[in-house]
Amino acid sequence: MAYWRWLIIDEISMVNARLLAQAEARLRAVIPSANAWKTAVGGEARPFAGLNVIFTGDFHQLPPPEGGYIADVPARFKSHEPGSKVPDVLMNYGRELFWSGPVQGVVELTERERCKDEWWNEVVDELRRGQLSEVNWRYLHGLPVENCKLSAAERASRQRVITGPDDERLQMDRFKHAVAIVSNNDARYQINKDRARWYSQTACTPLRWAAAIDKASTPALQVDACDKESKIRWLQDHDRDTGDLCGMLPLALGMRVALTDHLDRSPDKLLLRGRAGYIHSWVWEENDRLPQVVYVKFENSGHWSLSGIDEPGVYPIYPVKRQWHLDAKRKQKLLKVTRTQLPLTPAYAMTAHASQGKTLRAVLLDLNVDKRVDGTFGTVAASRVRHREDVLILRPFPRWLFSRGEAEGPTLLLQTLRGEEVDWKNYRDARFPSAACEKCKQVRCFDAFDHKQWENIRANRAGICMQCIHGDDGPAKRKISGNRAKIFCAECHAHKIEDAFPRALLTLDAGQKRCLSCAQQVRALTCAACSSTKPVEKFQATMVTMPAESIMCQHCQAEARDLPRQSRERWFTCFACNITYAGRPYQDEKAWGKNQRARRCANCVSRSSRQEDEHTCRNAKCKRKWQEHQPKGSKRQRYCPECRRK
Numbered sequence: 299m300a301y302w303r304w305l306i307i308d309e310i311s312m313v314n315a316r317l318l319a320q321a322e323a324r325l326r327a328v329i330p331s332a333n334a335w336k337t338a339v340g341g342e343a344r345p346f347a348g349l350n351v352i353f354t355g356d357f358h359q360l361p362p363p364e365g366g367y368i369a370d371v372p373a374r375f376k377s378h379e380p381g382s383k384v385p386d387v388l389m390n391y392g393r394e395l396f397w398s399g400p401v402q403g404v405v406e407l408t409e410r411e412r413c414k415d416e417w418w419n420e421v422v423d424e425l426r427r428g429q430l431s432e433v434n435w436r437y438l439h440g441l442p443v444e445n446c447k448l449s450a451a452e453r454a455s456r457q458r459v460i461t462g463p464d465d466e467r468l469q470m471d472r473f474k475h476a477v478a479i480v481s482n483n484d485a486r487y488q489i490n491k492d493r494a495r496w497y498s499q500t501a502c503t504p505l506r507w508a509a510a511i512d513k514a515s516t517p518a519l520q521v522d523a524c525d526k527e528s529k530i531r532w533l534q535d536h537d538r539d540t541g542d543l544c545g546m547l548p549l550a551l552g553m554r555v556a557l558t559d560h561l562d563r564s565p566d567k568l569l570l571r572g573r574a575g576y577i578h579s580w581v582w583e584e585n586d587r588l589p590q591v592v593y594v595k596f597e598n599s600g601h602w603s604l605s606g607i608d609e610p611g612v613y614p615i616y617p618v619k620r621q622w623h624l625d626a627k628r629k630q631k632l633l634k635v636t637r638t639q640l641p642l643t644p645a646y647a648m649t650a651h652a653s654q655g656k657t658l659r660a661v662l663l664d665l666n667v668d669k670r671v672d673g674t675f676g677t678v679a680a681s682r683v684r685h686r687e688d689v690l691i692l693r694p695f696p697r698w699l700f701s702r703g704e705a706e707g708p709t710l711l712l713q714t715l716r717g718e719e720v721d722w723k724n725y726r727d728a729r730f731p732s733a734a735c736e737k738c739k740q741v742r743c744f745d746a747f748d749h750k751q752w753e754n755i756r757a758n759r760a761g762i763c764m765q766c767i768h769g770d771d772g773p774a775k776r777k778i779s780g781n782r783a784k785i786f787c788a789e790c791h792a793h794k795i796e797d798a799f800p801r802a803l804l805t806l807d808a809g810q811k812r813c814l815s816c817a818q819q820v821r822a823l824t825c826a827a828c829s830s831t832k833p834v835e836k837f838q839a840t841m842v843t844m845p846a847e848s849i850m851c852q853h854c855q856a857e858a859r860d861l862p863r864q865s866r867e868r869w870f871t872c873f874a875c876n877i878t879y880a881g882r883p884y885q886d887e888k889a890w891g892k893n894q895r896a897r898r899c900a901n902c903v904s905r906s907s908r909q910e911d912e913h914t915c916r917n918a919k920c921k922r923k924w925q926e927h928q929p930k931g932s933k934r935q936r937y938c939p940e941c942r943r944k
């Protein structure tokens with residue numbers, strides 16, 4: 299390692315930020331300081347100890363399942379508050395290697411070599427951008443497309459979603475052994491077992507099950523979860539949780555299997571994890587749980603052959619021992635189990651993560667995935683083949699799953715690596731609107747205000763941050779779980795999140811909406827009651843956040859309040875904020891005449907009028923509201939103090 303000069307890391311999108319940080323630190327620790335390239339002119343160690351590192355990959359492909367995505371925007375670009383806490387230091391360090399300088403330069407490959415099918419490449423591109431078009435979605439499903447001028451043959455070739463289990467294309471040779479690409483390991487494990495059974499039936503060859511032998515360590519034996527039923531359950535868990543060894547491994551002669559571990563790294567054989575082959579033969583006594591050895595003939599194996607085995611490309615696979623933990627999610631893992639099993643799995647299904655980087659002869663896709671699955675699943679799974687004819691989609695899928703837009707992190711990272719200027723202030727304003735707290739006067743991000751206070755700010759009124767309300771003991775931030783879709787501001791031409799807009803201005807048509815910071819810059823307003831344009835000082839602060847037809851100057855407000863109730867056709871006083879506006883309330887005609895609570899302005903319409911620590915009595919005859927602080931964890935009182943006494 300002391301003489302290494304180059305390090306090449308492929309599929310960088312799947313390397314997690316924490317692992318990259320650990321690798322970088324390790325290199326600096328092990329490479330001797332005597333190496334001239336390790337230290338810079340100033341004497342400090344260079345990143346990666348001065349090695350030349352080449353990263354290859356595409357950040358618009360799948361992110362790592364855990365450990366932090368390198369292409370996620372680092373915390374320092376998101377926060378308005380200098381010195382705010384970084385959630386995971388190691389993860390942040392790994393990200394910064396890419397975002398702040400050590401990675402210099404980027405080379406972009408723009409030509410597609412794997413697939414020359416123009417239409418399929420167009421579909422893959424749309425999936426990559428998270429903008430699958432309606433037309434292509436309809437073609438994939440074989441649905442009619444308006445004004446389609448394609449030939450019947452072309453349209454048929456574009457229908458990749460199968461019509462059902464009887465679809466003739468499933469009987470084609472290439473799809474009989476084709477691998478199914480799925481989104482998670484549970485689905486992969488189940489499909490592998492089902493298709494192994496199906497293979498043994500269609501090939502008329504007996505299916506045998508190799509059952510893993512699990513030996514629990516003493517600490518594991520002492521916990522309750524180590525009884526007989528649990529051991530049977532372990533055999534059903536998928537192999538990623540159990541040391542990459544299957545619990546029940548179906549085996550049949552001629553069945554397609556893949557390695558779950560690196561077996562032989564010699565350059566002629568390269569029997570690495572994921573390498574597929576067919577079961578050639580085995581040595582397996584009738585009553586044994588496991589075979590003594592399974593011989594696998596590997597695909598594209600060249601001409602090597604082992605001594606004692608005549609047929610080229612055949613390799614003996616023996617059972618191996620691997621350790622796994624019952625408490626794998628804990629930091630200090632204690633409950634160790636040792637499993638003995640063959641390092642093989644049926645090669646009929648793989649996760650999209652495992653497929654990334656591979657070129658496959660034919661694939662079966664399941665695109666009807668959970669909405670939490672990363673949007674890039676589609677592009678990774680669909681781009682493994684050379685022609686559209688090599689893909690079949692197993693069931694219909696909704697278009698919205700792949701039309702949720704592309705992740706912003708990879709695009710911004712690419713801009714940064716290209717050396718382009720990124721407007722970080724604009725980025726922060728669009729995603730993390732901020733405001734000054736009325737009490738401490740510090741500019742805080744919107745999640746530092748509770749919902750009620752932020753609603754005040756959205757209506758251009760004063761708001762107090764959570765820290766000033768609760769002190770150091772209370773929560774400093776609230777959890778934001780709203781819609782993160784961006785809305786276009788007609789004034790500053792930026793796409794911003796909903797929280798950056800006054801609630802009232804969101805009722806306007808698209809193209810007329812104005813964000814809060816643009817609304818605050820308005821210097822003159824026109825009163826809808828007297829039609830005169832006056833400086834903004836002549837209006838209440840909240841008027842800048844209202845649509846033109848609701849704006850009323852202070853003079854007209856005072857006049858309106860002196861008028862009799864009957865004249866309220868042209869103005870109203872909001873029940874929640876007690877401000878008089880021109881026009882009619884946001885509520886529908888029927889409600890506003892009868893129910894004064896419904897008489898709310900567009901800023902207050904969906905805001906709860908519930909006070910902090912306010913409760914409504916459960917007693918149907920009482921329904922009284924009372925205020926009482928009920929700490930978390932204590933028994934919740936559902937009846938008011940008076941009903942409790944009764």
Ligand SMILES: Nc1ncnc2c1ncn2[C@@H]1O[C@H](COP(=O)(O)OP(=O)(O)OP(=O)(O)O)[C@@H](O)[C@H]1O
Binds near residue numbers: 355412413657
């Ligand atoms: N210069 C080339 N000439 C001909 N074919 C090529 C060339 N480069 C790549 N290919 C073909 O494209 C296939 C995919 O290439 P490669 O694995 O390098 O792509 P990739 O960019 O890593 O894709 P991904 O990251 O999506 O897996 C190769 O298996 C090869 O068949």
